[in-house]
Amino acid sequence: MVKRSDFKLVKRPTSAIEDDSCLVKIQYMGIEPAMRGWMENRADYIAPLELGDVMRGFGAGEVIESKSTNFPVGTRVTGSFGWQEYFLHRSDDAPLQIIPDGVSLDEAIGVFGLTGMTAWFGVNEIGKPKSGDVFVVSSAAGATGSIAGQLAKAIGCWVVGISSTDEKCQWLTDSIGFNAAINYTHEDWPQRLKKACSGGIDVYFDNAGGDVLDVALDQISDGARIVLCGGISRYNSTAAQTGPGNYFNLIFRRAKMEGFIVLDYASKFNSAITSMKPLIASGQLKHKATITDGFEALPDALISIFEGTNIGKQIVCISPPSA
């Protein structure tokens, strides 16, 4: 379980900027379930965090001092800034991403950030739904799930979301066009899911793990693809992790279950963004952020993500962007 006491607020002066470096004032910090794994170093696809390190996080901000020709003062950028108020970018650091004009900060770290990219590549490179397919997504009202479902809808799928409250289910169907949404806290939700997916699930985009994955596995169609994106039910668990007992249905249904890491697709991010922009312009792809204020709100924002209260992208506003 993530606790406030896992974090310590440390005040240090910012270093002076050197040639070719610049100083970013961090304005928005995105909160992701994966942070839980980074804190425990369960995941070995990314460098480990040590006790005392700055907490890793992807954010957006503005260059306020610069000796860099690439990033003059006023440039709006995103990057792996960590949970800080300021980020000193040196020329040999991984490059910052410049936020194009007309893209807001929350779009930059949400729908056009790792969240949106995760949805895009999970759908298009792993799940590969076709028009008419039944597409089911868990943690459907979360940042990635809500975008994944809308992308599938734009492809022509029948889209069903799985979520934890009636309020979120209503948002999915009434606000962002899901065909149906199932609240998995109702005891008979597996039957409800089956009814909503008559004919079985062709693509299941899993952000949940646990029992939800097992129920979905029980309801897949022949040739189904299960996109393993995350497992929010697992991240906070200290119990021995059991796997999906129904995995064997992958044999009977000639189906596959495949994982992916969005960072592997970095070279294709720009083309994904180009494809997503018209969907946003036409209203087929809506995105929503839950924004809380103040640097010290960061731990609570992360804790809240595991309580399932947020809709869309969870963001902490560290410093309000200038209008």
Place this chain on the structure above:
Amino acid sequence: MVKRSDFKLVKRPTSAIEDDSCLVKIQYMGIEPAMRGWMENRADYIAPLELGDVMRGFGAGEVIESKSTNFPVGTRVTGSFGWQEYFLHRSDDAPLQIIPDGVSLDEAIGVFGLTGMTAWFGVNEIGKPKSGDVFVVSSAAGATGSIAGQLAKAIGCWVVGISSTDEKCQWLTDSIGFNAAINYTHEDWPQRLKKACSGGIDVYFDNAGGDVLDVALDQISDGARIVLCGGISRYNSTAAQTGPGNYFNLIFRRAKMEGFIVLDYASKFNSAITSMKPLIASGQLKHKATITDGFEALPDALISIFEGTNIGKQIVCISPPSA
């Protein structure tokens, strides 16, 4: 647990043959782990068996009476005969397969039968190993596992088998050319497997399920493919089935786990057999059968497969073929 008392010996006269039908004297009956699932109707990819039905089974035999021009007396055939001494084939039944000259009965139901086809399509359509890949197979001394490993070896893989006795491990390395074999009854077998697969597992061909699958999942490389072929550890279990707790490693390793049903590839069986023949002729693909005698040995042969005593294809000789 399969028990002798699950079966009842029933004597009935054979029906008289009609126009276009023929009577097959069944000589060999293949025994497969999947039979356990058919008995319980856990699998819904194949028609259910009801209490009182003839037990399903694929065998080989000879036509001894015929009013069919396709299958004259003396034709050697394979088919889904069931556990019987004679099989009456009618013209509207699924066609019998004629065994070509030069192919023995045990080859016909083993390496060229469903067993060999399962290995071939699991390797070539699902696992798709490349030369230099580390290929691991469980139940490696079994009928399917031993063929799958040799097919991967012929492709140029480093092949490691997982099996339950030192005797079977020795057979894998000394007789059929596996690079290494690990006895999973030794407590430190996961470490031994890791050592034998330095660099991680690229393709894992799973016939086992249970803990063996979990250990393999823990040791996969980036982009690994897990072929879900069977789960002998599951078939006899009445406990609630847990799944592989390490399935989450499919995300970190960008890997996939895929099931298949060999019957889906029936239209390609002949081309697979054509590709396998030169491997047999060159000695790269050896096959072995464990044959027990007599119709009444059928239940014990099925029971023994779950005790892990057989090497290669388990066959019951119901009636010896004429020389």
